[in-house]
C-alpha cells in the first residue's frame with residue numbers, strides 16, 4: 001500500500017538554513033543525475049542508484065535527501081519529477097538567475113559560450129570589458145560593452161542577481177566593489193585572490209588549481225582514497 005502513496009503529500013517543510021554546506025555541494029550532483037534521467041523518462045530512482053551514479057555513499061544520499069522530509073517510498077525510491085522539483089526549489093534554481101560577466105578575455109569568452117549555465121538556470125545577459133580592443137566585439141550574440149556602462153546597466157536591470165568576475169586579480173576588487181555598490185547579491189570570482197565582500201553578499205570563488213591540487217593529493221597518497229566519497 002505504501003508504494004501507491006502520493007509522495008508530494010509526505011514532503012515536510014524544510015529548513016534550508018539548517019542544511020550543511022557539504023550537503024548543498026552534493027545536492028547539485030544529485031540534480032544533475034535526476035535531470036538527466038527525468039529527460040529519459042525514468043520515473044523512480046533509489047538511493048542506491050543515485051549513489052552509483054554520483055559515487056556518493058548511499059548512506060549520505062539518504063541522509064542528504066532526508067533534509068527535504070520523507071518523500072522517498074520504501075522499495076520504490078524517489079519519484080524522479082518530484083525529486084527534481086524539490087532539488088531545484090532548495091537550490092533556488094526553479095527560477096532563472098540573470099547574470100553579468102565582467103572580463104571578456106580567454107576565460108570570459110569560454111564562459112559565455114558554455115551552454116550549460118543557461119541549461120542549469122543561469123542566464124548571462126551582458127558582458128563587459130575595459131579594453132578598447134574588446135569593447136564592441138562580438139561573442140556569439142553578445143556585443144562586449146564598456147565596463148564604464150556596467151553600473152548603468154545593473155541599475156536599469158534590477159533583476160540581475162549575480163556578477164561573474166573574470167578579470168585579472170589586480171582589478172578584481174574594483175569590479176567586486178562596483179557590483180556590490182549596485183546591489184548585486186551574488187558574486188562568483190575566478191580571480192586568484194580572496195576579495196573583500198560584505199557579509200550580505202554571497203561570494204564564491206572558482207579555482208581549477210584547487211581541484212588539481214586535490215587530485216594531486218590523492219595521487220600522492222593512494223590510501224587516502226578510501227575516505228574519498230565525494231567527487232570534486
Ligand code: NAI
Pocket residue numbers: 102103104105106107108128129130131134147165166167168169171174175190191192206207208209
Ligand atoms: P585575460 O587576460 O585573457 O582576460 C582578462 C580580461 O579582463 C581582458 O579582456 C581585460 O581587458 C579585462 N579587464 C581587465 N581589467 C578590467 C576591468 N577593470 N574591467 C573590465 N575588464 C577588465 O585573462 P583570462 O585568462 O581570461 O583570466 C581572467 C581571470 O580569471 C584572471 O584573474 C585569471 O587568473 C583567472 N583564471 C582563473 C581560473 C580558475 O581556475 N579560477 C582559470 C583561468 C583564469
